[in-house]
Amino acid sequence: MVSLAARILRVPIATVTFVDDQWVHCRAAHGMPVPLRPARRAVSLCAAAIDDDGACVVPDTMADPRGTADPMVGGDPGVRFYAAAPIITADGHRLGSVNVMDTRPREVDTEEVKALQDLAALVMGELELRLAASRIVAAERELRAGAERLARTLQRTLLPPALPQVPGLRAAAAYHPVSADEIGGDFYDLFPLDGNRWGFFLGDVCGKGADAAALTSLVRYTLRAAAVYDPDPCTVLANLDAVLQQEHSGSGTPPPYCTALFGVLTPDPGGFTVTLAGGGHPPAMVVRKDGGVEAVRPEGGQLIGILRDPHFAEVSTRLDAGDALLLYTDGLTEARTATGSMLDEEGLAAHLAAVAPTSADNLLAMVHKLIETLGEGVSDDTAVLALSVPVR
Amino acid sequence: MRHDHGLTVTLRPHSTRIQVLAVAGDLDHHTAPRLRAALEELTLAPGGALVMDLSALTFCDSTGISLLVAAHQRAQDAGAALALAGLHSDIAHVFTIMGLDRLFSFYESTEKAIPALQ
Numbered sequence: 001m002v003s004l005a006a007r008i009l010r011v012p013i014a015t016v017t018f019v020d021d022q023w024v025h026c027r028a029a030h031g032m033p034v035p036l037r038p039a040r041r042a043v044s045l046c047a048a049a050i051d052d053d054g055a056c057v058v059p060d061t062m063a064d065p066r067g068t069a070d071p072m073v074g075g076d077p078g079v080r081f082y083a084a085a086p087i088i089t090a091d092g093h094r095l096g097s098v099n100v101m102d103t104r105p106r107e108v109d110t111e112e113v114k115a116l117q118d119l120a121a122l123v124m125g126e127l128e129l130r131l132a133a134s135r136i137v138a139a140e141r142e143l144r145a146g147a148e149r150l151a152r153t154l155q156r157t158l159l160p161p162a163l164p165q166v167p168g169l170r171a172a173a174a175y176h177p178v179s180a181d182e183i184g185g186d187f188y189d190l191f192p193l194d195g196n197r198w199g200f201f202l203g204d205v206c207g208k209g210a211d212a213a214a215l216t217s218l219v220r221y222t223l224r225a226a227a228v229y230d231p232d233p234c235t236v237l238a239n240l241d242a243v244l245q246q247e248h249s250g251s252g253t254p255p256p257y258c259t260a261l262f263g264v265l266t267p268d269p270g271g272f273t274v275t276l277a278g279g280g281h282p283p284a285m286v287v288r289k290d291g292g293v294e295a296v297r298p299e300g301g302q303l304i305g306i307l308r309d310p311h312f313a314e315v316s317t318r319l320d321a322g323d324a325l326l327l328y329t330d331g332l333t334e335a336r337t338a339t340g341s342m343l344d345e346e347g348l349a350a351h352l353a354a355v356a357p358t359s360a361d362n363l364l365a366m367v368h369k370l371i372e373t374l375g376e377g378v379s380d381d382t383a384v385l386a387l388s389v390p391v392r
Numbered sequence: 393m394r395h396d397h398g399l400t401v402t403l404r405p406h407s408t409r410i411q412v413l414a415v416a417g418d419l420d421h422h423t424a425p426r427l428r429a430a431l432e433e434l435t436l437a438p439g440g441a442l443v444m445d446l447s448a449l450t451f452c453d454s455t456g457i458s459l460l461v462a463a464h465q466r467a468q469d470a471g472a473a474l475a476l477a478g479l480h481s482d483i484a485h486v487f488t489i490m491g492l493d494r495l496f497s498f499y500e501s502t503e504k505a506i507p508a509l510q
Contacts, residue, residue, distance in 0.1 A: 206454030206455075206457070206458070207421075207454055207455075255458055255461075255462075257454070257457075257458065259489075259490060279491070280489065280490035280491050280492075281489070282489050300491055300494060301491055302490065302491030302492070302494060302495070303457075303461075303490050303491060303492070306458060306461050307461065307495065308465065308468075310491075311491065311494060330486070330489070334486065341482075342482055342485070344485070
């Protein structure tokens with residue numbers, strides 16, 4: 001812009017300056033070193049220029065009282081000719097000026113003055129564009145932050161504030177978000193069914209952010225409602241599948257899906273029988289009283305909500321006194337270890353065998369520590385639900 | 393973790409019946425539209441086959457999985473076969489946990505997939 005001004009006016013020096021209460025700041029310069037030091041407003045020609053309505057022209061600074069105190073006139077480079085057009089906002093604020101200078105006195109014609117005014121208007125246009133753009137960016141950021149805040153609030157409502165007390169069982173759960181800014185779609189719950197049976201589930205909805213949170217809400221309430229209707233674990237997952245398939249039929253967006261484990265706890269004098277159904281989810285792990293670790297795997301269960309005729313599988317196990325069961329989302333098993341490989345079921349099982357946690361609380365503490373150790377290797381949220389039968 | 397490797401999709405017709413679609417890079421929310429467009433342009437005929445060469449696929453998120461499932465359903469509707477070739481073991485493992493090994497045919501490589509589809 002300044003070199004254009006210099007070329008059009010055929011002068012060696014051009015600047016764009018902005019003026020505040022006391023100082024004149026140079027923002028761009030041609031034919032002068034940048035940055036120029038701010039000049040005192042009281043003595044600067046540029047300050048005189050912005051008070052001029054149209055353009056300020058000083059053909060010879062030696063013959064004009066306005067120029068005598070300006071350091072660029074008296075000192076280096078010894079300005080003799082000065083012309084400027086003010087930069088004025090749409091609502092009349094004078095921000096500064098586009099200035100051209102020469103070391104010899106000279107005259108300007110009206111065409112040249114008009115060109116200088118056009119350049120000042122161009123600078124203003126450019127400023128307004130940038131201002132508008134930064135306002136749009138700020139507004140967009142604000143909207144996004146609002147949406148994320150809403151999603152986080154929503155997520156808090158998606159996870160039960162406290163797990164219910166189940167007679168003869170210790171239950172504990174935790175959510176490990178990988179980022180405070182973006183929420184994932186992990187969910188879990190434990191709730192009473194008919195008679196003395198209990199239902200529990202844990203899963204992961206695809207995607208992140210507000211959409212995932214809304215979907216998580218749908219999944220969680222569907223699972224609870226389906227379990228009341230018919231608590232058979234595979235039937236519960238099949239009902240969830242039907243609801244999710246319904247949800248996206250006809251819409252152009254990628255179909256949402258989830259993975260989940262759904263289980264039913266049936267108490268008996270020694271502990272609980274656990275029936276566990278799975279849809280596309282990593283297996284649960286049980287740590288036996290003697291320290292043995294087993295995967296509880298509903299073999300062949302598929303993704304929920306996206307496949308034609310999906311298959312859901314069911315498996316049973318017992319939890320006796322001293323046994324502990326761990327359900328987790330893939331944020332844990334897909335985390336990278338120090339060697340760069342995935343932790344995987346094998347890594348988790350080895351860790352469980354080494355630590356041998358005997359209660360739900362110990363299990364949770366162990367996972368917490370493991371996630372801390374994995375550090376940057378964890379790239380996704382992890383939810384964990386642990387159930388154990390206390391030794392009397 | 394950041395995934396900004398981009399995605400390249402290259403169609404390599406193998407024969408009148410078999411087409412090979414090579415997908416390289418990160419398949420995620422941002423890059424999925426590229427693959428979706430390439431898949432939509434394909435003509436899948438009854439008895440035909442599509443081999444997706446995923447040997448250079450470095451990452452696949454939930455959008456990518458949705459897209460592959462949709463591709464499978466489209467092939468199924470058209471009476472064509474869909475094979476996934478050269479999938480990285482970590483991604484294949486995740487697909488297996490999701491029960492997708494019951495849906496897709498996995499092959500070690502495109503070279504091994506083609507004779508199986510002849």
